[in-house]
Each structure stands twice: as structure tokens, then as C-alpha cells.
Amino acid sequence: MTAGNETHATTKYPPGRYGRRREPQPRRRILTVVLAGAVAAAGLAVAWQLYVQYGPQDYEPQVQRFYNVTDDGITVDFVVRKAADQRATCSVRARSASGQEVGLAQVEVPPGAEAYVTYRLATSDRPVTVEVPACGPLNK
CATH class of the missing domain: 2.60.40 (Immunoglobulin-like)
Incomplete structure (x- = not known):
């Protein structure tokens, strides 16, 4: 096969039919990262509390x-x-x-x-x- 016979996957959609494609805004990325960090911190806090409550006992x-x-x-x-x-x-x-x-x-x-x-x-x-x-x- 030659390079002239290759099919490219970059299909152009009819203009105006699907709306304008937008790139994610930096503000949303920051919000996603902050929320993911908060969920991870909450998960670690719950895990620590359960470890303290049910982990190795003194007796x-x-x-x-x-x-x-x-x-x-x-x-x-x-x-x-x-x-x-x-x-x-x-x-x-x-x-x-x-x-x-x-x-x-x-x-x-x-x-x-x-x-x-x-x-x-x-x-x-x-x-x-x-x-x-x-x-x-x-x-x-």
C-alpha cells in the first residue's frame, strides 16, 4: 500500500449540525482536581478512623x-x-x-x-x- 491510499480518521462533521466543539476550560480542570483531592482526603480520613477503631488492639x-x-x-x-x-x-x-x-x-x-x-x-x-x-x- 502506498501513502496515497490510506484513510484518515479525521472526519469532518457538517458545520452547525453538532454545535461547536469546545476545549475543557482551565477552571473546570482545577475544580475537578480540587474535588478529586477532597474525595481522596475524605477517604483517607475514614480509613484512618476505621483503622484506629478496629485495628490492632492493646488487649x-x-x-x-x-x-x-x-x-x-x-x-x-x-x-x-x-x-x-x-x-x-x-x-x-x-x-x-x-x-x-x-x-x-x-x-x-x-x-x-x-x-x-x-x-x-x-x-x-x-x-x-x-x-x-x-x-x-x-x-x-
Whole structure:
């Protein structure tokens, strides 16, 4: 093929039919950049807030096992990961088969980076599960 047979994609539209083609105005470009920056900053602020709220915690409780389940109590072994020099208190909660809370206690956790605790929780009905939903600093 020779250069004379090539088709160019620059089609001319009939004048006045589609209006005048305009280049984006600098003011609109600036507005777009400013809005994009504001949206990005807002997104980062939300991400930071969620990280602070749900990210790594100072106290991380984890139930290892529960056993000795009776109509009036349950024994739970759990570990709390925290700063080695800190004492803590944890909420221990038991639930029945219907999901209702049947036992709740605040348990002191000794110092240590990984503090292992065994606790017998008294309950008002037969529990089917136990959880340690939260731990925090020991307030004395």
C-alpha cells in the first residue's frame, strides 16, 4: 500500500449540525482536581478512623477452650495478649442455646505479655458457649 491510499480518521462533521466543539476550560480542570483531592482526603480520613477503631488492639483476648459445662456454671481457659507490665480486666460472658446471656463476670488478668487465665463462671441456666468480648486496663 502506498501513502496515497490510506484513510484518515479525521472526519469532518457538517458545520452547525453538532454545535461547536469546545476545549475543557482551565477552571473546570482545577475544580475537578480540587474535588478529586477532597474525595481522596475524605477517604483517607475514614480509613484512618476505621483503622484506629478496629485495628490492632492493646488487649487481645482469645478463648482457648471451655469445659465442665453444668446447669449452673462453665469453666473457660483464655489468653490475653497485651503489654507485659500491664494488668487488665476482661468481661467473660456465657450464653444459653437460645442465645440469651446466662452469666457475666469481670475477671482480673495478671501482668505478662501473654496472660493465661482459667475461670469458673457461674450461670443462671445451662450455657452452650462462652466468650471474652472485651478487655481493658485494670482500674484500681
